[in-house]
Amino acid sequence: MDNKILIINGPNLEMLGKRKESVYGNFTLKDLENELLKESETLGCTLDFFQSNIEGEIINKINGLDESYAGIIINPGGLTHTSVSLHDSLEIKTIFKIEVHLSNIYSREDFRRKSLIAPACDCSIIGMGKDGFIYALRYLIKNI
Structure with missing residues (x-):
């Protein structure tokens, strides 16, 4: 197995840099991906990125992964709180799976305080902004 990691971003995460900067930060999804690519060079791993606003596309991507992948880092966005199917797919x-959220979902609206995804993952990193993705990548590589 290669150190190949899939980074999944769910609904509305393509809007980073344009949406609630006080909650999500002032960086774009491309900025985040570029930082992760730099970190991956240091860690000696390969990254694939996938973003979709469509639940079924995310599930199909996960279900279609071949054995070359060592792990998944996922920010499921709003699907965190609603998608039993995404939970089941994960x-x-x-393979090793980490749920990441840019904001602290537990300090936000009541409906955002429950993750259906966390029980299907090995761990969660929440509320650390884009650094959470870097920490997730480092932790995943350390634990595969």
């Missing part, structure tokens, strides 16, 4: 995979 639960099936035996």
Whole structure:
């Protein structure tokens, strides 16, 4: 197995830099991906990026992963709180999985305080902004 990691960003994350900067920061999804690519060079891993606003596309991507992938880092966006199907798709995979959220979902609106995804992942990193993705990548590489 290669050190190949899939980074998934769910609904509305393509709007980073344009949406609630006080909550999500003033960087774009491309900025985040570029920082992760730099970190991946240091860690000696390969990254693939996937973003979709469509739940079924995300599930199909996860279900279609081949054995070359060592792990998944996922920010499911609003699907965090609603998608049993995404939970089930992640639960099936035996590779290392980390849920990441830019904001602290537990300090936000009541409906955002429950993650259906966390139980299907090995760990969660929440509320650390884009640094959370860097920490997730480092932790994943350390633990595969």
